[in-house]
Amino acid sequence: MTSTHIDVGAIDFAALGAWMDAQGLPGGPIIGTAPVLGGTQNVMVRFERGGRAYILRRPPMHARSKSNEVLRREARVLAALRDTPVAAPRLVAAQTAREPVFYLMEPVAGFNPSTGLPEPHASDPAIRHRMGLEAAAALAELGRVDPAVLPGFGRPEGFLERQVPRWLRELDSYGELDGYPGPDIPGLPETADWLIRRTPRTFTPGIMHGDYHFANLMFASDGPRVAAIVDWEMCTIGDPLLDLGWLLATWPSNSGHVPGLPPPRDIIAYYAALSERDMSAVEWYAVMACFKLGIVLEGTHARAYAGKAPRDIGDLLHATTLELFGRAREFMEGALG
Structure with a gap:
């Protein structure tokens, strides 16, 4: 799910917070940022804001040629599955109109x-x-x-x-x-x-x-x-x-x-x-x-x-x-x- 070498500090959390405000999500400081480690080259970071926990998924800082398109597809799939009984991560909001594409989802309570x-x-x-x-x-x-x-x-x-x-x-x-x-x-x-x-x-x-x-x-x-x-x-x-x-x-x-x-x-x-x-x-x-x-x-x-x-x-x-x-x-x- 992510690279094992993630520079969390390279993410513009102020811009992310402003975008979240525009989505009507709970406000406040972004706290508890930590990388989520896993399998592919996309970046995932866990954080909390306004009493709610999120996972941010976005391309690596040096994105591959298809990184943004892959995340557009993923966001579209998760949005389509959100109201079904399928066990998929629950999408909160996505930014797909411009690059870098990213989305927020709820953390999954479980283990691999x-x-x-x-x-x-x-x-x-x-x-x-x-x-x-x-x-x-x-x-x-x-x-x-x-x-x-x-x-x-x-x-x-x-x-x-x-x-x-x-x-x-x-x-x-x-x-x-x-x-x-x-x-x-x-x-x-x-x-x-x-x-x-x-x-x-x-x-x-x-x-x-x-x-x-x-x-x-x-x-x-x-x-x-x-x-x-x-x-x-x-x-x-x-x-x-x-x-x-x-x-x-x-x-x-x-x-x-x-x-x-x-x-x-x-x-x-x-x-x-x-x-x-x-x-x-x-x-x-x-x-x-x-x-x-x-x-x-x-x-x-x-x-x-x-x-x-x-x-x-x-x-x-x-x-x-x-x-x-x-x-x-x-x-x-x-x-x-």
């Missing part, structure tokens, strides 16, 4: 399992087991939201048919990096062919998170409930079952420190009980997620050959890519059946 488990979670296996089911429940809730709340967002027409060609093109583009010998990924062509032949012919469009796994979930401090799904920058209108596939593809390796989670079959069954979506091709979505994520991670491996990423990180992610394609093979052979 990638940083470890508090009590009672650490010592209660029933809570840990239930956390996995609650991850499926929160995803099913998102899948029930009418995508009409985000008009013009994404391109659901032909969404599934575009996936394999889109990611094969991405893989081909790595060949432009100096020194990269090309993808050494056993099972790559067979997996692509399997996906193309079995692409579901129809689906019901819905809101997709786009990167749904445990590291992007915050859980309630007092039990297994998902308190918030975070990091919405990949959100689009597509097929929500691909989010379920993403959860299965990363299960349980991306769950942080949560032993005793239910097996993938139980996740699928729990999601199916809460959703009216057609689950007959669930293996396809899991294989597609392995295929896409594996190709995304291979990009860092390719950049490492070109000296644009650390070689040890590139090698580690290449090994993860091979694991994902191995998992895809297991799914193709009926591991979820």
Whole structure:
């Protein structure tokens, strides 16, 4: 969610306070400023004003080319989800008309399992087991939201048919990096062919998170409930079952420190009980997620050959890519059946 090196003093809090006044938010001095540490390059700072706590999310001081547009999309998504039952951070107000784009949201009362488990979670296996089911429940809730709340967002027409060609093109583009010998990924062509032949012919469009796994979930401090799904920058209108596939593809390796989670079959069954979506091709979505994520991670491996990423990180992610394609093979052979 943020960079680990945040110069809070570089933020113009006087200007922020004036903007908050114009939004009709409680006034007074801004106090208790502190960086919120997490995963991406966007900046998040917690502060209090007028007896209310906020999280400010804005681009880094040296913004990337798409930083502001990403935050515009996030703010739009959070605004659309604000009045739904979806476990998303609650948007307070957003400044999207000029750059830098930023928004304020309410702090989430909870924890991310990638940083470890508090009590009672650490010592209660029933809570840990239930956390996995609650991850499926929160995803099913998102899948029930009418995508009409985000008009013009994404391109659901032909969404599934575009996936394999889109990611094969991405893989081909790595060949432009100096020194990269090309993808050494056993099972790559067979997996692509399997996906193309079995692409579901129809689906019901819905809101997709786009990167749904445990590291992007915050859980309630007092039990297994998902308190918030975070990091919405990949959100689009597509097929929500691909989010379920993403959860299965990363299960349980991306769950942080949560032993005793239910097996993938139980996740699928729990999601199916809460959703009216057609689950007959669930293996396809899991294989597609392995295929896409594996190709995304291979990009860092390719950049490492070109000296644009650390070689040890590139090698580690290449090994993860091979694991994902191995998992895809297991799914193709009926591991979820």
